[in-house]
Every structure is written in structure tokens, then in C-alpha cells.
Amino acid sequence: MLSKKTLLIFPTQRAIRGYLDEQKSLNTLLPSYMTIDDFLKKSIYFKNKIYCDEEQRTLLLSEAVKTVDIKKLGISSNFTKFLSQSEYIYRFFLEISSEDIEIKDIKTKDTYEFYLEHLSILNEVLENYKKLLEINNFVDRVNLRENYIINQDFVELFENITIYFEGYFTKLEFEIINKISQNVNLNIEFYSNIYNQKSLQIFKDYNLDLKLNYKYIFNLSKKILEYSDSITKINENIDIKAFASRLNQISYIKHSIVSCANKGINPENIAVVLPDENFAKELELFDNEKYFNFAMGKNILNKNLYQKANVIYNFLLEDDIKNIENLEFLKVSREFVEENIKLSWNKQCSEDKFTQIAEYIKYDEIDNELIEKYDELIFKLKVVLFSCNFELKLKDVYKIFLQKLSKITLDDINSGKITVMGVLETRLINFDAVIICDFNDEYIPKISTKDKFLSTKLKSLSELPTKFDRENLQKYYYKRLIDNSKYVFISFVNSQNSQISRFANELFDKKIDLKTNDEAYKDILYKNNILYYSDEIIEDNIDLTKISWSASSLKRYLDCRRKFYLENILKIKKHSISVIPENFELGSVIHKILEELIKSQDKTVENLDNLFLKYKKTNPFLILDLEVYREKLYKFLEFEETRSNIKTIDLEKVFATNFNGISINGIIDRVDLNNDIYELIDYKTSKNLTIDTDKTYENSHDFQLEFYYIGAKELYKASNIKAYYFSLYDNLLKEEVTLDKKLELLSSIFDEIKEVSKTKINFVKTDDKSICEYCNFKIICNR
Template sequence: MKGNLYVFSSTRAMQEFLKAQDGGFLPQCMLIGEFFSQVLLVEGKSKIPPMMRKILLSEVFREFEFEERESEILFFEKNFLGYLETSSFLLTFFNELNHHKVSIKDIPQKDIYGDYEDHLRVLEKVQESYERKLGEYGVYDFPHNAKILDEFVEHFERIDVFLDGFLTPFEIEILREIATRLELAIHLNIDEYNISHYEYLSRDFEIDHTYVFSLSSKKILQKTPAPLLHKPNAYSCTLRLDQCAFILQKIQEWLDEGISEDEIAIILPKDDFKSYLKVSDEERNLNFAMGFEPDELLEQIRAIAQNQVEITGSKLEFLIENLKGLNIPESFEIQLDEIIYIYQKMSDVLEKLSLSEIVHLLCLEVEKMSIDDFRGGRVRVMGLLETRGLKLKRAIIPDFVSSNIPKVSQSDVFLNTKIRKALGMPTLKDRQDLQKHYYLEIFKNTEEVELLYFEGEFAPFGKEIEARAMGENRYTLFECAKKYDYVFDEADCVVDEGFALSATSLSRFCECKRAFYWKYLKKLEETQESEAINLGLLLHQLLFESYSNAPHQPKEYFEKKLLEKIQQEESQLRKLELRMFLIQMQKFFANYESVDEILSLEREYEIQRSGLRLYGRIDRIDRVGSEARVIDYKSGKNVGVDWIQSAIYACIAKEHYAYLDTRVFFCSLREGKFIEDEKLQEHIQKLDEILEEIKAEREFAMTSSRSKCRECAYRILCNR
């Protein structure tokens, strides 16, 4: 007798479904990934193990005979770890194209950077070589030309798919084919964030309803209202420790009310919050569903590569022999055996690597494992994706701030939003909508949800679902310190002729005179330093070196030095950012006009004006005919004219190069555009007015715009 098959998007949803069964024989269930792998057959080939994909693509890079220009285009680091890093985002790119039935040839090549067409051509050649390499090993990565396995489908009378996410065009095509052979129903929860993504099924869906839709008959079988009945409460906090205090106190209150522990959950937008909870949870009420990182095991494995013993035989066998002596958690043994089995099958590739490279590969796999939390209680701490299909009575979501919600991984660097829309592929907004849908499902399936956030950083999504503002969190782990009345510090300094003013200090004066007072007159230094500033300094330094050491070939010198910097970087995100600048800088070098003479590079100047000292470090001054062209590099986004900087630099240039007409340009290094200050004389006049105002200033009042105080290092001193 044929039975039904139930397919789920997550393990948690499947477990909740099975728990709700009345008894007897449990129905047959599986996850959607397992379903697609079992229902599809690629004749004569087997599915490549995930860990083998990077190794195989890295082998493709090693063997690939790049033309010199092609190698420069993608700036590949010619070592195994560099290839390994590159393979990570290329595999994601290839997989997404395949799932959306898009060929690299289909990608539009308009409105993009200059080398885009060359990049795509190289990627296409890499993809073709990767497919050939898969064929050599008798495996496949994506099931091109796969057939539906009739023996699997015929075993069931009906298939129910509980969908909690978006299907790709490839997956939709497979389900539609199966739906012609038996009844296939899709269970959906429709809301304002996902309704547009299911229009391919039906345009009759309404928001805040659940549906059972027959893909076989293309009819709605069941429709049930699913409104948001319980709006979450939102509490502001000052510190993460305050959030922990709230969480632990609330859990205790709920337990005292008789709420069962397994009906309470703490849902983390970011995993790093669990370290705060772990040290705060003295009563061990919490169980960390995501487990803990196997740090001790990773240290033991890395130590194998530091072994100074000379290896005469197989490096892989040496590694396997050393693994036997490690303290391996019992739950890891089967997974490690599977990894070693795959490594042995690919020994011809791995033996070409050094021991440290093989160990690095193994550590990448072990990092994906987690040690289960056996010591904890029954109140679960979990990530967002683990909540799919879960019904609760109480839940708390800490760090409910704009930087986390919605939080999505960085989209593929090769396809921008415009191209994705043209190809019918998910955009950044689509991924954000999916995350909002997941959160909305939590609110709908939980009787009471508490949100915790930092003052002034509440996620806009919370306002979209009309969360109720409950004021400041009253719980704390520590006794509150005694409060003292704020005493305003009276300014008693003056700006005299011995004080040197820069564009930065003048800008601070115009924004907030009190912040200017703290920083430049009281000399209270800020400690904040951003990655963006560091990147800008690096690019300025490399451009200085390029035009100083190789004025006739600055582009080649710049690329060489930046590639060296990329190889030295440890942060993968930083490497990717630098690679993108390497690509974007092509526009700068292409748009930069030839000049008669470079008058100065990264030089500091100082002049007297209106009885005050002005100084500035000017990136470069060129002579073109009878003009002195002052140029300031900008590495950030949305580059425009900085009138204060422009006016100061123009005054400096006019004094030092009085025989030339002065023009000031701001150069966007991201776009290679040169933006001229066309109101230069007006800005110089305005500068003189500001200088007179500074000389007369005695109050140094705080800014009336409190929005500027949010990121100010001195806001506590101003009682803001």
C-alpha cells in the first residue's frame, strides 16, 4: 500500500510535525535537500561530496593555463590557499546560476565596469574546466540533464511539501514534473514579505493566510487565516549584559508561571551573543541548540602541521596516523571517518599539497562541526533558521537592531541588483524579505515575544510590525551606580594665532562647537578608528608610491603593490574588499589625464590667513598648462565637494603657486570620477567668515542637532 511523503525545509519543522502525531507508525518524512537528491538520477555519475568541491576547483586553478591578461583580471593568488579562498565564492556563483537556469553568456554586459566582459569570459572558462574535471572523477556538482527516478516517486500516493523559503526555477521545474505523476501539495504561509515570490503558483493568495496548494490541479485546497495576533514588546537596553539580565529574569518569571521550559526559546540574530549568555547563565537553564566550536580539537589538529618530523611517505597517511592519537569527541568520529574516506579517494590531488595545506583543509571541515550542549537545561538558545516550523509560548530576541535585522550575507560580487533583476535572480531586497518573513513567522507562532535593542538602534522592521515600545529594561546583573547631577563644563579657551586649523577641525567646528572644544582645545583624543579610514590611508599611500617611484607606469606599480598587500591580509572579507578596489581602480587610471608636471604628492602645507594658521596635507597638485589642479582622493561612497577642504586647499595653492590659476577636484577612487568645485571663490569667502567667527568664539555651544551626537565620542561629556 502506497503512503504519503512529507517534505520539510528544516529539521526543526520536521521534528515538530512528528511530535504532533497521535501514535502508531510515523509517516515518512525527509528534508527538502534530501528529497531532491533522492528523486533525481544522473546516469553513470554520483553526487560530489561537498568537501570535495573546493579541492577539485582548486585543482582546476592549479592546472589552468591562464593567459597573463586573464590571470590579472581576477587577480588570483597563485598558491593553494589563495585558490581555495577564490573557490568559495565561485562555487556559490556557479551554483546560483545553475539553480536559476542562467548561463554566463546570458549575463548583461551594459552599465558595468570596464573589464566586466573579460571577467565573465574567464569565469566561463573556469566553469567549463571545472565541469570537465568533475567528469574525470565520475561525479557531478549540479544535476544537469537529470531524470526523475520513477521507482522513488511511484512508492508514494501523495507528496506534501512544507515550504518555508523560496524555490529556485530548477526546483520548481522538478516539482511540476513530479506533480504530473501524482498528487503534490505545497503548504505555504503567505505574508506581505513573500506574497510576490509565489505569484508563479497563484495570484489568488492573500497576505496573512496559510495555504495548501495543489501543484497537480493548480488549485487552492485549503485556506486558513493567519494574522499577527500578539505584537511583540520592545525594551531598550544600554549593554548586552543588561539584555542577559532581562533574559534570565524573564525566563525565571515564565517558569514560575508554569510555562514549560521547552516552550521557551531565546532566538539570536547573531551567534556571538551566546558567549554573553553562557557566562551569565549560572543556573544552567539554557541549552545552546547550535552547540559550541570544537576549539580544543582544532588546536590539536593544527599542531600536527607544526610537527618538524621529516615525512618520507604519504603526507595524507601521516595525518591519518596522527589523528588516531587525538582526543576526538565521540559525536565527531563518524564525521571524521567520512572526511578521511573522501580524502583517501582523492589522494592523488591531496598528495600534491603540503602537510599544512591538507591540515588547513581538514580544519575547514571540523570548523563546521559543533559540540552539543549536554550540560544545559531545556530552554533553547537558537539561530533564526532553526526556528522554522517551531511553535512556542514565549520567546526573546536580543540585539533586535537595524544592523542585524534583516541581516543577510553579502551578495555575489559579480552580479549587482540591476543585473539580478534582469536575469530573474534574487536581489538583496528579496533576501531581506525572506528574513523578515522568518521573523514574522516567529511572532505569529509565539504567544508572547520580547525584543531587546540598544537605544536609538531599534530595527525599522520592528516598527513595520508595530512592536509595542515598553521603555527601558529595568533588570540588571549589577547594582546601579550612584548617579550624580551633570555639571556643565564652561569653556574658557580661545583660538589664537598660534592654533593651526585643518579642514577636519574646521568641519568639526561647523558641526558642533562643543565637540571642537573637547577635541582640539581640551585635547581629549577619540579612540575610534574605522576600517574605512585604514583602507583610505592604504590607497593614498600606494598612489603616492606609484607616482613617486614609477611616474610613467603608475598603474602597473599600484597593482603589483596592492596584490602583495592582498596576499599578506588574513581577513577574507578584507581581501575581497581590496580585490574589488583593484578592479575599480582601473577606471581611475583610465580617466586620469596626462599632466605637464606633478608639482607635489602627499605634501603638508601651512599658511597664515585672517590671523590664523591653516594647514593641510594635499594628495597631489598637478600643473596642466597655466593651471594648478589640486586633487583630493576619496575612497568612500557618494563623493562630492567638501567646501571647507576645497577652500583651504585653494588658498594654499594660490599662495605657493601664485603664477598659476587654481582649480580643485575631488576624485572618487571607486568610480574614477573627478568632481570639480565650481563655486570655489564663494567657498573661499565663506571660509574667511568662519575664521572670523572662530577668533570671536567664547561659548563653544553644543549642536542643536542631536542626531550628530549618536556617533560622537564626547556625547557622555555633554550629557547626551
């Protein structure tokens, strides 16, 4: 019988829960238990020093690199960029300190000069960082060896300690464990297979004859093997399927769950393992049956609180229309952001200012768990950022705040019975069934950030864990997981860009079929509902003679009656907040520039440049096109000089009149008086402007200049009128040579409109499908 004097140490909390579940049916006194991380923390203490928080560590590192040229390491000295890149430096420092390696020792082992400068820079940063830790009375894992003391009071609470060893002990960790074993009986239980031999080198000083595929219990206190047994288990129930689409693996996951349930497997003994834990977001989206609970928690990136914090940051970086619209959508006061954040963005941040912003972001949040974790984060950041005189700008504080906020996860409670977890969470747990997706090269093995500064050769020479060692450790985890499960289901993506992990042929004896299975499982994920298009006949009693027609609405009617009905009768408008410009936007801006240019009577290059600079800010996506047209309008200025004797009498002139008994309206771009001739000009930015001829006018749907002519006759009571298109692309004035004939054609079209208005009008779709190519109603009409 175990007692409270016995301590069991597990790799994870989930492994502890698994152990406790197994003991429920036993009538016995349970031992004490904890995770290896908790055990190592409680087993040591520091004299007159405190442990350095992650946020404090980042700030101290940023301070440590200020006098060092870290750009040579490929790392930015910019604070916000350094926030995300500092992890590379810290992981390197952590690795060498944990393995008791000095940077100067690494230099002597290298036969190339390539690393010398980089290592010298890193050594300088490390020395600066350690000095800052000392000045602030901080202990970090980087300087742990020089500061830790074994906590005898804690250790002596136990008579026996058993560590379930699943993974890798650094030299520092094993040093601590070894010291503890001198005061209490300490056993280490571990497994030996081909993939974890690097991890077992910690026992090399004890001359153990360790064989492959064995379970061992080693008494570290007595330095003897107390137990050994061979492991011969081979899992025969392995199913492996390939898919062309990553999402379609979810179909297979669901199918496998149902298959397990039909075998009588308890859902609580089924696990879905994600080599890439980010895939949990997609899995959650398709969890309509509520199968899953997520061991990694649920991120808050779609929560209103984070969205508000993020959109404020995006708006401060760029106050474009998209970010302004998002502020309004999330009900964030633009006035508050500009007055309380933007004005202080590049100034030193006070604790009061940070509190004000944090409270504003939180004020309408209703999720109690999120509020609690948010408040905890804010409290922690205040202590870290404002208690050590770091003198940070508001923009830097906000960047740290947003980065930490994005990492908050909420517990997945009241969810399904099937646990979704990463591979590290599976250590020392036995499952009835395990489903592993994404068994691809890009996810298995994971690429370590610890390998950024040293080559594999150099690491090997320095006796540091290499990339090969880390890959083997991951293979060890997967092999243990697969061997300890009764049923295993594997899926992977097989496509042009993805292929099955190269480990697969080592881990699985069976030949792997690379044929994709998307079709076989597609009905699970996507309901097999076929959409049938109904080609509806739209007829309505509408008197079109009561409408005031513009040239564009008439063209729409003549091009396609259905389009006219949807846009002009039903008033259906295209909805978009995209910053990508619509087709008409360039022409609209050019028209405004020309109107102001001519109205000012200052037709100089300087004035034209100033106008382009003014309108360039309206949409950044138009900058290139506007630059092209600025060059073209220089030629327009030259053309205007040739017409210096001609007077411009009106710009953007509005008219409304009648023609053949039907109301028409429009806006004339420009009216010039050339002696006694009224010249009507319509600006065009099109690259392919054509005018009607005697051979083509009968099929024309464009009556813009005819509308101008009719309007000008009414406005100016004149008959001597000419109408022109001005091609801004070609800098040419093109006269409407078929004006009289097109006026007759327009009159006959209005006669037809009067006639069709007497009965139900059939708003048919056009037969010319080229018109549909860029139509907003293309999908509605199934074109």
C-alpha cells in the first residue's frame, strides 16, 4: 500500500488524472503526486531573489541588446519586432545554460570562422542579460545553476519518490534530481527504445546495460536497476488514410469516432491528437455533434474583447476605411482612441494611462472567466511594466499587452467526451483509441527554434541536443502513443505541396496507400444537398414612362432588362467595405481633378500636381493609376493651350427635361462656347473608347451625348450644338458624328418603352453573356 510519504511524479496533469481514474475502483490510500515541473520548482529555492516573469525577461533582454549590434544575427533592434524574435535568443541561452555549456567552449569546438562573430555577439548579450538579472535580484533558468538551493524541508516530507520519465532531462534538471536522491529514496521509471537513446545518456555514468524495447526502474539513490522487463507489443489495429484536402481529414476523424463507438469503446478513452494544435480552430468549427473537448483550451481571438483591442491597434497603425469601419462595427469610440491613445502613442506610458485603456477595452465584456483572466493579465503587466522603471512608450506597452492577450485561452468545459490534445499531453496515458491527423512532413517533426544559431555539426561537437535528437524524441512520443493504444487511426494530406511524414515508414510496418479518400468521406462533413437553379420569369406592371431616365439607367435597361429591374426597380445595391477600388472610382477622381483644375483657371503643372496629391489620399490602391493619368493630363494641359480662345461656361452642369414625352436627367461634364457653337464634352478614362458610326449606331445602347444635347438645348435655348467624348487616355477629342441619327433612334426607343408600359413587362435576362462577366448580379442570374 502506498502512503502520503510516497510521491509519484508524472509528466503532465493529464497523466495524473489518468492515474487517479485507474485507482477509483481500489480501496487504498493514495500517494502524493505532482508534475515534474511542479516538483522541480518546489524542490529548490533562492536566497533573497525572486523568479523572473516572462514579461520581465523580455524587457531585460531588450535592454541587454541595446549596446549590441544584433542585426548581424538577423534580428531587428526595433522593439515591437524584437518582442517576437527575442524567443530565439532566449531559447539558445536556455539550452546552453541547461546543458552547462559556455559559449566560449562552443567556439573552440568549431572548425569554421562563420560562427565566431555571431557567437561573440550572443556571448555579449548573455553577459549583459545576466548582469541585469543580478541587478534586479532576479533568477531565470539561464542563471538558475548559480542561484538555486535544494529545499530540504520539502524533500524530506517524503520517504520514497518515483519519477515517471517520459522525455528528456537537461543536465541541470538531472543535477537537481541527483542531489535530491542523496536525501530520499528516488526511483526513475522509464522505457528504452531506438528513439530515446539520447535521453538515456544521463545514465551513462552508472554503467547500465540498457537494451532496446525494455521497461526499467532505476534506483538513483542506490545507483542500481531494480526492475527490467521486455516490451514486445505490436499494434495490428492501425488504419491510415490519405486526403487531398486538410479539412477533409475532419470527415475521417468523425468516421473513426463512430467506428470506435460501434466497437463499444468508451468515448472518454478516445483521443484526437493534433501535431499542429492550431488545427483545433477548424475542428471546433465543424464540431456540430459536440464530440470534442479541447485540452489546449479555446483561444479568444474571435471574442469581442480581443477584437476590440486588435482593431484599436490596427487603426493606430493605419486609419484606412477598413479599420474605421471595423471600429464602428465593434462599437469602439474613434474619438476615445484618437484622444486617449493616438495622442500618447509615441509618449512614455504611465500606469494610469494603461489602466484607462485596459478598462475601456473590458467595459462591456460579460464572460466571467475571460474577465477574470483578463484582470489577472492586466495586474501582472502593471507589476512587470511599471515597477522597474523601464520607461516604455505607449505603443510598446500596447504591443506587449496585445501579444499576451492573444495567448489567453478559456477552459473548454461542458463539452464533448473526446479529448483533443497535442502529442506532449499524451505522455504516460493509455487510450483505447487514438486518432492522429496531419501526419505530414511539415508537422511531424516540429521544427525547433533552438536550432537557429548553431549547426547540427556544431551542436553534436558541443554535446548539445541536435535537430536529429529532437526528431527522435518526437518519434519516441508517437511510438509510445501508438503502442499504448488498442486502435489507431492516422490521416495525412497527400497533395502537390504536402506529403506523409518520412517517419511513417519507420513507425508503421504496413505499406501505406497514398490514394486520397476525400470522396469516400465527403458526405460526413458536407451535407449532400444539390442546389438547383430556378430560372424564374419576372413580370411586373410598371409604367416606365413615369421614370426619370439617365443615360446610364437607359443603357442598363437596353443591355439587360433583368439587371435594370434588380438595380433600378428593386434597388439592390452591391455591398462591400473592400478598399480595392471599384471600376468607376478612377474616373470619378479624374473628373473631380479636372473640374477643380478648370474652375480655378490655373491650368499649370504645379496646380495639377497639387490636385493629384490631394486626391491620392482617398484610396491607396489608386496611387499607381493616378500617377499614370497625371502624366497623361500633362498632355491635357498642352491641349487646353490650343483652345485658349474657347471659353468654358459650365462644369458638371445638371439638367432635367423631357424628350418624346419621357423625363430625362443628367450631368454634363463640361460646356464650352466656341464662338456661337456650344461644345458639350464628356470625359472618358477608358483605354478602348470607340464612337458610333453610320454602320454601328443602330445597335448602340449608349446615348450619353444625346442626353447632353437634349439637356443643352433646354438650358441654353440654342440649336448650334456639338457633342464630344474627350479620351483622357489618348488625349483626343472625338465628335459624336451620328448625333442626329441616334436622336431618332432614341425617340423610337422611347416609343417602345411607352408601348411595353401598357402591359406586363417581362424583365428577361440578356442573351449577350459578355455583359454578365462583371455584373453584380451574375450569381443571382446563374451566369
